[in-house]
Amino acid sequence: MSRSNATGAAVAAVDGPIFELPEAARAWQRKMRGFVDEELIPWEVEAELHGGELPADVRARQRATALTFGLPGMDAPREHSGLALSILEQVAIYEQLGRVTNALGWCFSEAHRWMFESCSAEQIERYVKPILRGERHECYAITEAESGSDVEGIQATARRDGDDYLIDGEKWYVTGANHADFFILQAKLEGGRNHGAHALFFIEAGSPGIEMLSNPLFSHTYASHHPTYRFAAVRVPAANLIGREGDGMSYSYAWFRRERLMIAARCCGAAERLIDEATAFASQRMVSGQPIAQFQAIQFMLADCVTELWAARLMTYEAAAAHDRGADLKTLHARCSMVKLYASEMANRVADRAVQIFGGRGYMRENVAERFFRELRVDRIWEGTSEIQRLIIARGLLKRGRAGLIG
Numbered sequence: 001m002s003r004s005n006a007t008g009a010a011v012a013a014v015d016g017p018i019f020e021l022p023e024a025a026r027a028w029q030r031k032m033r034g035f036v037d038e039e040l041i042p043w044e045v046e047a048e049l050h051g052g053e054l055p056a057d058v059r060a061r062q063r064a065t066a067l068t069f070g071l072p073g074m075d076a077p078r079e080h081s082g083l084a085l086s087i088l089e090q091v092a093i094y095e096q097l098g099r100v101t102n103a104l105g106w107c108f109s110e111a112h113r114w115m116f117e118s119c120s121a122e123q124i125e126r127y128v129k130p131i132l133r134g135e136r137h138e139c140y141a142i143t144e145a146e147s148g149s150d151v152e153g154i155q156a157t158a159r160r161d162g163d164d165y166l167i168d169g170e171k172w173y174v175t176g177a178n179h180a181d182f183f184i185l186q187a188k189l190e191g192g193r194n195h196g197a198h199a200l201f202f203i204e205a206g207s208p209g210i211e212m213l214s215n216p217l218f219s220h221t222y223a224s225h226h227p228t229y230r231f232a233a234v235r236v237p238a239a240n241l242i243g244r245e246g247d248g249m250s251y252s253y254a255w256f257r258r259e260r261l262m263i264a265a266r267c268c269g270a271a272e273r274l275i276d277e278a279t280a281f282a283s284q285r286m287v288s289g290q291p292i293a294q295f296q297a298i299q300f301m302l303a304d305c306v307t308e309l310w311a312a313r314l315m316t317y318e319a320a321a322a323h324d325r326g327a328d329l330k331t332l333h334a335r336c337s338m339v340k341l342y343a344s345e346m347a348n349r350v351a352d353r354a355v356q357i358f359g360g361r362g363y364m365r366e367n368v369a370e371r372f373f374r375e376l377r378v379d380r381i382w383e384g385t386s387e388i389q390r391l392i393i394a395r396g397l398l399k400r401g402r403a404g405l406i407g
């Protein structure tokens with residue numbers, strides 16, 4: 001079907017949305033929305049007021065539901081009992097999980113696709129499949145005191161010693177280490193043919209030589225902590241090396257791409273919740289005899305929020321769909337950075353406006369806007385700060401040109 005535009009040229013008619021989630025993704029969206037609304041959101045204030053902790057039976061029920069849904073294996077191949085969902089379906093899941101505060105959506109660990117591609121059969125049995133079954137939990141130890149943005153500059157070392165490696169170094173912000181059974185640690189090889197190259201290792205949490213140096217408090221109130229660890233001559237069997245010596249950075253890039261997309265999805269979910277709550281509040285809060293939603297200043301804030309959310313959501317869905325289409329990896333890398341940058345900054349702006357709309361109530365910890373205002377801040381920092389995302393995007397633009405990045 002075609003029609004004419006003002007110049008008389010034929011243009012294709014667009015009868016429906018250009019981008020609509022496929023039914024499989026919408027089914028996940030509905031399922032996760034029900035879980036989040038019924039089993040997670042009701043516990044947010046309890047978590048906030050109790051250092052992120054929930055009663056054990058509640059936590060167990062949430063974990064059991066996540067396991068029943070198969071969430072630990074959403075990215076895992078079917079031949080290993082995973083769900084092998086498309087990236088778009090995974091984005092639909094994480095968008096819903098983003099609607100809840102206090103990281104209550106972190107009720108499962110995930111066995112990622114890259115693990116099945118790079119781990120040995122023994123590692124898959126010992127570390128990866130137990131994650132799928134909800135029996136064991138991992139944490140990632142990459143960042144150090146002197147190297148966060150500059151991962152290349154890590155100083156932790158792995159030195160071959162017979163059938164083992166000896167690991168030395170200090171790791172910061174090891175999220176979830178208080179619930180984890182093992183670390184996935186990145187170190188630089190010392191000595192040998194691959195001296196200076198990066199490598200990843202599985203390290204059992206109780207190994208001799210591992211010491212927790214501190215467990216700092218952070219802005220958010222989460223049950224998962226982010227402690228600092230020292231690894232002093234920690235002996236790790238060579239069989240715990242993930243992939244080959246020198247593979248470390250390539251795995252990091254793979255999970256940065258996925259994680260950046262999922263952060264964007266969570267930020268979209270958070271913004272959606274904030275907009276819904278702020279709109280409902282503005283419609284019923286009476287000031288000077290009228291709902292504040294009647295004031296143009298409030299309307300403008302809400303209008304900016306929903307406009308920016310729409311843009312971020314379309315970007316996120318499109319970048320996920322590009323993954324599923326098998327787009328060029330370098331282009332995807334830049335697009336994931338754009339999506340993470342835009343969605344995380346958008347969500348922070350939305351949270352700031354939501355606090356303003358709620359007025360004094362928005363500054364109370366029992367208020368969703370107050371919690372998101374603190375919690376969303378880290379999305380501009382972890383998995384690459386906004387500045388690092390801009391560097392990646394700019395480098396991509398200078399190398400591949402505008403068309404190479406966004407067509």
Ligand SMILES: Cc1cc2nc3c(=O)[nH]c(=O)nc-3n(C[C@H](O)[C@H](O)[C@H](O)COP(=O)(O)OP(=O)(O)OC[C@H]3O[C@@H](n4cnc5c(N)ncnc54)[C@H](O)[C@@H]3O)c2cc1C
Nearest residue numbers: 140141142143147148149173174175381382383384385387
């Ligand atoms: C709550 C939390 C949880 C975390 N969880 C984990 C985890 O589980 N595992 C893990 O390994 N790490 C984790 N991190 C670490 C996180 O990934 C790093 O904090 C992040 O990458 C930034 O590194 P940095 O803190 O060292 O900042 P820095 O690298 O010191 O950066 C400081 C500032 O300088 C800017 N900057 C740096 N380089 C450049 C440049 N080239 N150009 C322009 N500006 C630049 C940055 O954007 C930033 O504004 C976590 C962090 C936090 C806060």
